[in-house]
Amino acid sequence: MKNKKLSPYVKLRRNLFNSNETAELMAEEGATGAGAFVLIMMYLAGCEDTVGSLHCLPVLAAKCHKSKAFVLHVIRDYGLFTVAGYMVFTLWLLLT
Numbered sequence: 001m002k003n004k005k006l007s008p009y010v011k012l013r014r015n016l017f018n019s020n021e022t023a024e025l026m027a028e029e030g031a032t033g034a035g036a037f038v039l040i041m042m043y044l045a046g047c048e049d050t051v052g053s054l055h056c057l058p059v060l061a062a063k064c065h066k067s068k069a070f071v072l073h074v075i076r077d078y079g080l081f082t083v084a085g086y087m088v089f090t091l092w093l094l095l096t
Contacts, residue, residue, distance in 0.1 A: 021079045050093040
């Protein structure tokens with residue numbers, strides 16, 4: 001079995017933006033929100049057990065060329081990610 005952690009690739013499904021949550025993100029934030037979503041997913045995919053920390057919010061914001069508030073808005077307000085304390089994860093990556 002291949003080690004996903006060492007793989008340089010992240011799978012993106014063709015229907016990634018067809019769910020209600022991602023459709024809402026696209027409708028409200030457009031390509032900027034979609035890009036932030038993908039960058040957050042890539043960050044989480046590289047984390048141990050695909051669980052990240054909100055302490056990395058400044059780094060994510062810099063990668064997205066957006067404010068910390070905008071990235072936190074994408075994480076918290078669309079039902080795409082779960083926040084527990086400072087931990088952030090998504091079922092989308094846990095199920096793959």
